[in-house]
Structure formats: C-alpha cells, structure tokens
Amino acid sequence: MCKATFIIIEKSYLIRKGLISIIEKIPNTQVIQQFDNEDDLKILVNFESDFIIINPNLLNANTLEIIKKIAKNIQLISLSEKSIVLTKELEWTAQIYLEDTQNSILKKLNTLIGNRETKNVKSEVPEEISKREIDILKNIALGYSNKEIADKLFISTHTVVTHRKNITRKLGIKTVPGLTIYAILNKIIDINDTGKSKS
Amino acid sequence: MADVIHTNYFTLSVLNRFGIELGFGDKSVEEVCKKNNVDVDFFLEIVNAFIDKDYFPKKHLQTFPVKLITDYLQKTHDYYHKLKVPEIENLIEEMVDSCYTQKENIVLLKKFFNDYKQELLNHTHREEEVVFPYTLALEKAYNSEELDNSVIELMDTYSIEIFQNEHDDIEEKLLDLRNIIIKYLPQPKNSKLCNKLLYELFNLEQDINDHSRIEEKVLVPKIREMEKIITKRFTKK
Structure with a gap:
C-alpha cells in the first residue's frame, strides 16, 4: 500500500503545524510540502500528491489557474471558517473547518484516504477473462489470423484486435504459442486440435 | 576484481565472456x-551496466570501437547457446522425467522452449552473418x-535501419513462459525443479x-551516425 500524500497551503504557521500533527496521527500518510503564501505556488506543478489542503483565501486569479491545471490528478480540500463561500470554479472533494474538532477532521481525512485506496485496489485486481474472449482465444490458439477470426465470428478485425489486447492484459501472455499453451492447460482447446487451420 | 564478484555474483557470466578466469588473487x-x-x-x-539497470552510459559506450562491441555481443550469443539454453533444456527434460501426473503439460513447455530456442538461434545467426560484418565493414570505411x-x-x-526494423522482441516469449x-x-x-527453471528463465531474460x-542503444545509433557521415563524404565528392 502506498502512502497518502498531502500538500498544505495556508498562511498561518500555527494552523499548518496543527493540521500536520493531526494528519500524522493517521498511519501511512505524509505531508510532502507546505506553502505559506500564494507566490510560491508556481512550483506546485513539480509535486505529485494525492491531496491538496488549501485556504481558499489564498486563491487569486493566478493561483486559481495553477490549481485548476493540477487539480485533475489531485483532490482538493478547503481549509477555512465555516462561513467562507467556496469558489465554484474548482471541484472540491471535502471541506475542513477551523471550527472542527480533531475527531471530525480525522474522520474526514480517513474517509478520503479510504476512498482513494478502494479505488486503487479495484484497478489492480485481475479481471476474469470473459466468455467472448475465450471464444477469441480458442481461435487464436487454433492458429487463425485476426481476419479469419473476424469473418468467423461476424465481427470487425478491429474488434478482434481489441479483444486480443484485453486477453493479453488479463493473462499476461502476449505471443500466440504462449496463448496456445494457456488454452490447452485450461482445456479451451485440445492438444490435438492445434495447427488445424494451417494444414 | 574479487570485489566485483562479491558485490554481485551475476558478474561472473560477464567475466566469463571477457575470457577472464578466476584465481586472480588480490589483483585489481x-x-x-x-x-x-x-x-x-x-x-x-x-559490467556496471549489466548489474545496474539505471546505469547506462550509452554516449560513452558508443565511443568504443565496433569490434569491441560486436565481439562482446558475439560472446553473449555463445553464452546463450552453449550454456544457458542447454541448462534450461536439461531442467525441462528432468521435469518431464520426474513428473507422472501431468507429463503432457510439461511436454508442452518443452515444445514451446524448443521453438523458442530455434527462434533465438535464427536471431543470433542473422546478427552474426549479416549485421556484425556490415557494421565492421562500415567502421573500416569510416x-x-x-x-x-x-x-x-x-x-x-543493407542499412542499420533494416536491422532495427527486423530486430524483434526476442524476450517476449520468455516472459510468456514465465x-x-x-x-x-x-x-x-x-x-x-520448477523454481530452478524459473530462476534460469529470469536469468536468461x-x-x-x-x-x-x-x-539498440549503442550499436545502432553508432552505425547510423557513421552511415550519415560516409554518405556526406560521398556527396561532397
């Protein structure tokens, strides 16, 4: 599991320190950078981080542009009094209020980190190979070309190529002989069937 | 020199290719x-490039004579065919012999590797017969x-471009096998046996x-540069 990383942008030293000490209570987190004024934000693009916690009062025309640019990959969290109205130009994932108790801040952050993890895990779980893909795989293993498979199954060659790519991604096997062995091991084809189409 | 091997024993095979034998005492x-x-x-x-994936001084390596580079490449070919491939074949053979429950599967692996061996052989053969002589002749002219x-x-x-285009990914099948x-x-x-085989496959790959x-990063760019310069010389004439 990789660390959840934070960038904090806030003028007040006390508030920054306080927030950092709360974040560090959560295992596997790290505050990689802190800024105390809007002028330095240009270098923000050089950092990769999961979250940015920013005081919306520090947003001006320039900083807004910078944040917009990087916000595609980073989740934004506001840090302000409850009464502050957030700009609609940015997409905020969460709000932390200065009035919040430690527990409610921890709760908010934990939820965010939790969401991030389930998202990551999901993409890493190997997907099962589908029925259609098994059909395609069978034909590949039997020695048919993309064109032949397309004609046989009444689909376009392009679709066959897409299926092949997905099969390779799911199985981790790229070459035809490799796929053939997989097909035999999994009884998708019989060992005596191989190379029939070529003869 | 002993420290080199102590640091990373994979260097043994490189030493071997340079014809360096063990027993060199404390010599540097x-x-x-x-x-x-x-x-x-x-x-x-x-050696450094071999043990450290991130270290690859291609500019410096390109300054060495073609002969040094092709000699080294030639020796790695020999190493594959005379040592590594037979070792893997023996292991697979041993697996076939010692396995009763799924002999047919292991026989599949054996066939797969056999085809691969042939492919590797064609690949290296073509390099030795066509590519290396070409690069040497070009360097001489240069x-x-x-x-x-x-x-x-x-x-x-012929041109090095042809080589680059036909230079297929010979590792792909090994990855599949793994x-x-x-x-x-x-x-x-x-x-x-299975672990041993995997270890050897990793190693070869x-x-x-x-x-x-x-x-691809040393020989090809070096030769391409020479081709350019030689062509220039002729057009000037």
Whole structure:
C-alpha cells in the first residue's frame, strides 16, 4: 500500500503545524510540502500528491489557474471558517473547518484516504477473462489470423484486435504459442486440435 | 576484481565472456584486464551496466570501437547457446522425467522452449552473418581516408535501419513462459525443479535484455551516425 500524500497551503504557521500533527496521527500518510503564501505556488506543478489542503483565501486569479491545471490528478480540500463561500470554479472533494474538532477532521481525512485506496485496489485486481474472449482465444490458439477470426465470428478485425489486447492484459501472455499453451492447460482447446487451420 | 564478484555474483557470466578466469588473487580490475588483454574502460562500463539497470552510459559506450562491441555481443550469443539454453533444456527434460501426473503439460513447455530456442538461434545467426560484418565493414570505411565505392554499394543493399526494423522482441516469449509457469501451470510435485527453471528463465531474460539494450542503444545509433557521415563524404565528392 502506498502512502497518502498531502500538500498544505495556508498562511498561518500555527494552523499548518496543527493540521500536520493531526494528519500524522493517521498511519501511512505524509505531508510532502507546505506553502505559506500564494507566490510560491508556481512550483506546485513539480509535486505529485494525492491531496491538496488549501485556504481558499489564498486563491487569486493566478493561483486559481495553477490549481485548476493540477487539480485533475489531485483532490482538493478547503481549509477555512465555516462561513467562507467556496469558489465554484474548482471541484472540491471535502471541506475542513477551523471550527472542527480533531475527531471530525480525522474522520474526514480517513474517509478520503479510504476512498482513494478502494479505488486503487479495484484497478489492480485481475479481471476474469470473459466468455467472448475465450471464444477469441480458442481461435487464436487454433492458429487463425485476426481476419479469419473476424469473418468467423461476424465481427470487425478491429474488434478482434481489441479483444486480443484485453486477453493479453488479463493473462499476461502476449505471443500466440504462449496463448496456445494457456488454452490447452485450461482445456479451451485440445492438444490435438492445434495447427488445424494451417494444414 | 574479487570485489566485483562479491558485490554481485551475476558478474561472473560477464567475466566469463571477457575470457577472464578466476584465481586472480588480490589483483585489481585494471591488472586483471591488462593480463587478459581486455579494455579496462569497456569492461567497467559493461559490467556496471549489466548489474545496474539505471546505469547506462550509452554516449560513452558508443565511443568504443565496433569490434569491441560486436565481439562482446558475439560472446553473449555463445553464452546463450552453449550454456544457458542447454541448462534450461536439461531442467525441462528432468521435469518431464520426474513428473507422472501431468507429463503432457510439461511436454508442452518443452515444445514451446524448443521453438523458442530455434527462434533465438535464427536471431543470433542473422546478427552474426549479416549485421556484425556490415557494421565492421562500415567502421573500416569510416576510418579510412580513401573513399571506396564498395562501401556505398554495401550501404545500398543493407542499412542499420533494416536491422532495427527486423530486430524483434526476442524476450517476449520468455516472459510468456514465465507467466505460464508462475500463474497457470498446475504445480508439479517437484517444485524445486520448477523454481530452478524459473530462476534460469529470469536469468536468461535479464541477460537478453541487457544484450538487446547494447544493440539498440549503442550499436545502432553508432552505425547510423557513421552511415550519415560516409554518405556526406560521398556527396561532397
């Protein structure tokens, strides 16, 4: 599991320190950078981080542009009094209020980190190979070309190529002989069937 | 020199390729290289690139003579065919013999590797017969003062571009084989053999990777540069 990383942008030293000490209570987190004024934000693009916690009062025309640019990959969290109205130009994932108790801040952050993890895990779980893909795989293993498979199954060659790519991604096997062995091991084809189409 | 091996025992195979034998006592790398007529700089760059994936001084490597580079590549070919491939074949053979429950599966692996061996053989053979002689002839022309028309004829029939285009990914099948054994092969009783085989496959794959890297990032750019300069010389004339 990789660390959840934070960038904090806030003028007040006390508030920054306080927030950092709360974040560090959560295992596997790290505050990689802190800024105390809007002028330095240009270098923000050089950092990769999961979250940015920013005081919306520090947003001006320039900083807004910078944040917009990087916000595609980073989740934004506001840090302000409850009464502050957030700009609609940015997409905020969460709000932390200065009035919040430690527990409610921890709760908010934990939820965010939790969401991030389930998202990551999901993409890493190997997907099962589908029925259609098994059909395609069978034909590949039997020695048919993309064109032949397309004609046989009444689909376009392009679709066959897409299926092949997905099969390779799911199985981790790229070459035809490799796929053939997989097909035999999994009884998708019989060992005596191989190379029939070529003869 | 002993420290080199102590640091990373994979270097043993590289030493072997340079014809350096063990038993060199406390001699330094430089002393051992001198004694074996090995270019120290070249040896160091090759060894370092071999053990450290992130270290690859391609600009520096390109400055070495073609002969040094092709000789080294040639020796790695020998190493594959005379040592590594037979070793893997023996292991697979042993697996076939010791397995009763799924002999047919192991026989599949054997066939797969056999085809691969043939592919590797064709691949290296073509390099030795066509590519290396071409690069050497080109270097000779490059270094000589006279303009010899035969080199232009040679460049008409072949160019390093052709090599680069037909230089297929020879490691792909090894990766497949590895994945099949790790993920999909019903595990034979004799897992010791299976692990040994995997270890050898990893080893060979890594070595071939290093080998291809030298070809593609050192030899090809170097020759392409020479081709350009030679063509220029002729157009000037």
